[in-house]
Amino acid sequence: MAVADTRQPTQAATGNKAPPGDAPKKTPAPPELGKEQELSAFRLMLLIRRFEEKAGQLYGMGLIGGFCHLYIGQEAVVVGMQLTLKEGDEVITGYRDHGHMLACGMDPKGVMAELTGRQHGYSKGKGGSMHMFSVEKGFFGGHGIVGAQVPLGTGLAFSNRYRGNDNVSLTYLGDGAANQGQVYESFNMAKLWKLPVVYVIENNQYGMGTSVARASATTNLSQRGRSFDIPGEQVDGMDVRAVHAAGEKAVNWCRAGNGPMILEMMTYRYRGHSMSDPAKYRPKEEVDKMRAEHDPIEQVRARLLAKKGASEDALKKMDTEVRGVINEAAEFATQDAEPNPSELYTDVYA
């Protein structure tokens, strides 16, 4: 059974000293997705990309304030992982969270209206970009303190074990959060109590402006669970097929009661850390190369056209449809009213 492999990650387990910005290592060609799955992955990634582009634009117009962390470039991670989930599974992440919300099926209108701080935003305009939640859709936030979602996600897994169901908690964190102490406290308890949690480390190679190599004594983050005997694997996070294959293995491992697993998704963010980050800490060529050669959406587009018999026209039509959804969301988010002043004092206590 494939699960046994997870204890022996395919990638070198020690000292990955590759400089940041190198192309993700190619794992052996991952299993292909069916045409329908590939098409739905394509649409969802496109939805996230267009949403984030629009959010960037609205930010530029002063309609979105404060912090706004865009997910552009990392779409394959959340879309590939989402394909492995079932009803009742939980998703939780940090502050680069718009993609996760859309992947969980949250309404782009409600998400965008939260970004603009309006009354029909998911949090009534009180949370903003980093703080939205939809327990019905299995999305538990949206957390602004680096690493804080990791014990919380471990607690979601604890509740699954407590109830004796076979649901799994997908707990996302970044390469920056991987150095937080509470992450290791969580790893310890998760393994000790065999909690069903997949820790998905989205390694986009920079914690704000600091590269992984400059912040981390060991850079193969998939092996950060070794002291706790938690299996881990590095995955090409730009390839939705690879994400899906690794995700399925990890989620099944957890469902079967084997305890936690770590997946390190080698990915890349095209934009700065937040809107006001000019990203001068990395060469422009590095960004251009990732965009040109590893773009998660273009990879799927190419496969759909070359191997899956999709037509340019059909894909273009899909893009137009997605743009329509996003424009509608932006329209809603800019026309919706700000929260009623009476909301100032609500929701402090039940």
Next chain:
Amino acid sequence: MPTPVLMPALSPTMEKGNLAKWLKKEGETVKSGDVIAEIETDKATMEVEAVDEGTLGKILVPEGTNDVAVNTPIAMILGEGEDASAINDAAPAAGKGQAASKSDGQSAKPAQQQKGQESAPPAAPDQPTAKEAREPAQPKSAVAAPPKPETVPEPDVPEGTEMVNMTVREALRDAMAEEMRRDQSVFVMGEEVAEYQGAYKVTQGLLQEFGALRVIDTPITEHGFAGLGIGAAMNALKPVIEFMTFNFALQAMDQIINSAAKTRYMSGGKMASSVVFRGPNGPAARVAAQHSHDFTAWYSHIPGLKVIAPYTAADAKGLLKSAIRDPNPVIFLENEILYGQSFPVPKLADYLVPIGRAKIVRSGSDVTIVAWSMGMTYALKAAEQLAKDSINAEVIDLRTLRPMDIETVVGSVKKTGRIVTVEEGFRQSGVGAEIAARVLEEVFDWLDAPVARVTGKDVPMPYAANLEKLALPSVAEVVEAAKALCYR
């Protein structure tokens, strides 16, 4: 219709910038994500990416232009099948900016211009609050006052109810056991709570009755297990998390404040955690500064938390049961020195004490003494001594610090005209400071003397027995303060 590209705000504070360079020429094709220009802000040079696809039809602001205001159209993008002649038609409208839709040309106004708008927005399909959307926005002056905390009156203990003497420790254990019998989602977690039967034996017997799934020994990782408990609560379990002492909860402070206290608000009420953090708080005996510290004021500062600090066994039991049932995060501050003290507790199947209500435990007319938890031991003894000097003190056990029952305190001050607060915590920004401010705000005219505070001294707790005694409040200090207020 041609789409304008607007001068973007590239930081929360940017109002204008310099157009440093165009990277695309007129007539060139652009697609989403292409970098089309570089903008200098006050902090850095930033790239501007295209959002819309088409042809760069016209550059409206040439490179090298300084101080271009945010939202000024800087270029026009032509859609498929459009030519430059379309720009002249569109240009006048472009000045208002285009936020949302390029199909209808509807202009979006910046947020600050939209306040108080009357038009009903389209209903969001996924949102249950469409009704509010139809209600006209209220003017700014309609900001509601902070709501008064709602509390239920304390139920009378029926006449003839048997009173059983028990220690605070036993009362707390019974409260947890009763709530665990009542609700399968309640569990207890912490260091040494199960096999060891509790570092202070508060959880004695729980493992035997409820088993290892519901009574869980944790590793010594306060930050981690506090967060784990909050996560479980977000998924509708009801954790009772024991800190061996609240000194160690400093390690968990981020999770308690940022994850537990704030989430209900930040989610607009969509998600929250019903969780109790409990354990001994405040000075213990001869353990020095790191293990002897009263954190009451810290927690009472935070909206979103409820903070309870009982004195008697009956209140410990009734309030802990209420805390476990409360849908909000509750900080339940016990006291190591009180664990072994016995008090009468009503023998009732379900004895609940409401959160947020103070109790007048001794009626008097000359001076009000307000205390809670360990502070009550000083207050009650002081009242007895004062009585010998014919000073009739009213003693209030605050019991809950947040929400604070200031009405009971204020009502008492109206009667006595004098007030002394007693706490083991530090003086600066202590709970006594808050009570003093509220009394001054609400009943200044009733006061016959300044507010007096008896507190722990402004030093880390010393180890030496004599110094420790000096650092703590004393009965004598309370008596002295009360007498001074009475000009005696």
